Amino acid sequence: MRFPTYEQMEKLLQQPVRRITEYRRNWLVQTNQQTWVAKRMQSSTKLRWLLSIDSELRSRGFTAMPPIRSDLKHWILTPWIEGKTCQYTNLHEVKKVIRVLATFHRTGRHLQTPPIKGAAFLLTHRLYDRLVQFYQILKERDTIPGEVGELLRTYGSEFYQHGLNVWEKLQSLPLDELNWREYQWHFLAHRDLASHNWLIDQAGKVWLIDFETADYDCQLSDVWQITTRILSSNGWNAQVCKQIFSTYEAIRPLNSLEKTIIYILFSFPNEFFRECIGIIKKKRGYRPENTLPYLKRIIQDQANWREFLKQLPTW
Structure with missing residues (x-):
């Protein structure tokens, strides 16, 4: 730097x-x-x-x-900005950021700025890339030392199978077409909605920051990403999910295809994959003292996650 x-x-x-x-x-x-x-x-x-x-x-x-x-x-x-980062366990703050995200998506459609020339790394590419990267480290699990190696040997195959099942289900849906259409129609997505990229100033105004990852892409990828992170922080509470969707759709409604895709994506263990890949490949920002407790919490939350997934067909 x-x-x-x-x-x-x-x-x-x-x-x-x-x-x-x-x-x-x-x-x-x-x-x-x-x-x-x-x-x-x-x-x-x-x-x-x-x-x-x-x-x-x-x-x-x-x-x-x-x-x-x-x-x-x-x-x-x-x-x-004098203020604090959003707490995804604070549902009052969550509703505020979801309203801003929905407004960002509604405003960021059919923009005039041309896309950057070159290969587009869209949602479908990112899903496949993450699944492949996780499979590659899973093959090496017997040689990975420490706690992360133990976690991979015990739980890695199960999480991988979840991800593979999701990928196969998505192949029967027109996700590729939706993804390319929103790219070609210049629909903007932020693509990095970690809680630290939301700031709430002393007057209570919400600010969205760090746009380096932003690009034309499927906007539902943002909805899935932020909802998954919020649900992970709240024990996969189905009522929290309903609040997120009702808040978002009051501003930017989702069509039936988008909802179907998001419901399937909820079964994709993106957080587990990302954290394992980050810590094993020693990516910037993935430190054992933070990443290992988070991975353990994801594992401990599996029962809540499965119960949440069972409730989705009844919505």
Whole structure:
């Protein structure tokens, strides 16, 4: 990660910079008037694409993302927001972020900004890639040391079979067609709806941040991702799921195909796959002290998960 220079930041902000400090893989840039979060983008093409998307969303009335300053080459600066990250166990906060997500999806349809040239890594590609990556580490489970190796040897095959069953069920549905249609029609998805990407400021306003993963894609992938994470934090409570859907659909209704696909996706053990892959491949952000307890909680929650899945056909 390249350090932002005082000269770069002062030129960009048009004011003196007092201090620059490292902050969560990014940088805090302090001036006499304000503190900014500076993030270096690896691709200037993606940076300019995000700026165009940001401009379109604002012109359509969606302003739940911090304003951006940029040099159009490497750096994105956004104001530091005094507040806290969303707690997915707090259902009052959950409803607020779901309303913002639904508005983001409704606003981010049929945008004019062209997609970035190159291969699109869409929902169907991501599902298949995650299943394959997990299978690859599962084959090596006898050589993986420590607790994560024990968890894989004990539970890995069962979770993999769940994922494989989901993939086979999805092949009978027009998910590929839906995915490509929303890509071609420029439907925007965030694609990284971890709780730390929602900020709630001191006035109670919700902010959606960190758009580096955003792209044109199936919007239901966001709905599935955030719902799964919220349900995992709430013991797979079916009533919580109903609240999420009713809140979302009050703004952006889902059609019957989207609901069918999401209900099937609930059986895909995405969280278990992602955490195992992350810790075994030593990806950034996956530390044993955090990842192992989470994996154990996912395993302990299996009974609640199965009971939740049984209730889905009655909705």
